[in-house]
Amino acid sequence: MTDIRYTEDHEWVRLDEDIATIGITDHAQEALGDVVFVELPEDGREVAAMEACAVVESVKAASDVFSPLAGTVVESNQMIVEDPSLVNGDPMGGGWFFKIELDDVEDFEKLMDEAAYKAFLETL
Amino acid sequence: MSEESLLTTPLDALHRALGARMVPFAGYAMPVQYPAGVLGEHLHCRAAAALFDVSHMGQAFLTGPGAAAALELLAPGDIAGLAPMRQRYSLLTMPHGGILDDFMVAHIEGDRWFLVVNASRKDVDFAHIAAHLPAGVTLQRLDDRALVALQGPRAASVLATLAPVVATLPFMGLAEATIDGTACLISRSGYTGEDGFEISIPAARAEAITQILLALPDVLPAGLGARDSLRLEAGLCLYGNDIDETTNPIEAGLAWTINKRRRIEWNFLGAGPIRAMLEAGPARRRVGIRPDGRAPARGHTEILGPDGAVVGEITSGGFGPSLNAPCAMGYVRADLAGLGQELALLVRGKPLPAKIAAMPFVPHTYIR
16 A cells, blocks of 8 residues: 655655655645646755745645655656646646655655544644 | 624625635625636636625715715716716725725716725725715615626626516616516626626525526626636726725826816816826836736736836736636836836746736627
8 A cells, every 4th residue: 555644734745665756635726726827846956844846826826835855856747737727636646746756765754644634634 | 803703795694505615805704716616617707607796895875966076076087977877987086196996886866876885995985985075965885785796798698587677788887677576776887807787685685686696597606716817807906906095097097087077177086196197197007917928926926127127016916717828917117018018027036928918818798
């Protein structure tokens, strides 16, 4: 089973070896509304944990997307640049944002698991 | 402001039943969107018809001998010249030439006038007007009336099934019509660039009549989110963003609201500074702006000139669903305000290329 973790900024992180794939949760896409524009980080960019490195915009508002963990960007999803509605339609799949090679894979374990994220959503 | 202290419109329970997302706006709990979402509601309004609750706006009757003349001292429009059951867009101006609010004024009959002002300004506006009225003229706030806007190319044909009189109503014309046994005041106007109507309804009947309107074919509810993207594409000003107490109507591109007679009289509040700017030319102008790429530029984005210096600021900006592209309006230095002028918008620290473009961005489809 693939391990997916979550953040209080409503992002998800999926780990494969030392590569983390990052996107926004269904709750986040629902709250944002129809996504019309995304801006993604350049490959090779070194990001700190909680650094704003992507932008997602709906008709009404712009929001930052943070890198939950420190690392180096290795790929970003050009499909959502071409078709931003993928973020609404498939937020946990085809609507992923970017991948980073983690500085320290151990950091992944510090993020919320699915049960903790669901409990967090209940508090909102 | 906490949720508990917000005012509600007579349609509050209906919004919640329809699954609206409610947000605070001008002191009211208002629907920003329904389950269809801003994009869907916007496109539905342009393709068919959308119903908006605008009951938060201020409605009032101004009545008495000399009412029009009294209002003309506060507003530069041709109010006295309005034929019965006709309305026009005007401004409440201030002694220094700023704009206290923009509003609609309709001539009902004789010495009776109907005003619709912005929600965020109604207390200020009505106090201002009341303080300037001569004896015998009274301002009666209509806080017991709801206001809904039915907008879009299908609005006239579907509303005519309930109120046949609207079929022949001209743009900016008014009619009294009975809907479901209740007298409503209907004007052919709106804030979307589409043909459509604003319908003033006694609060106690608002929910029932709104449900009848929503049951008409092709009509879906739309929230403040779509209302804002529609009016932006239509190039219409939002008070508090694009015009405010610091903007002179001339730099805002609203000189057209001052007719020929009023330009001879120059007898309204702020006439001196407004006339002076008309004659000398403004230092900055409100313009439409199209970013070259897909990135929207929001309000307060700095505008850079060809030399990289700041030459203005975006006052409203976002993504235009019908344009399928970002669009914005803002103020730029007058010498750089020509159509096609290349500028840059400072978005997240990066200059994005943009051009000055004609407004409306999406053509108006008013019935003339």
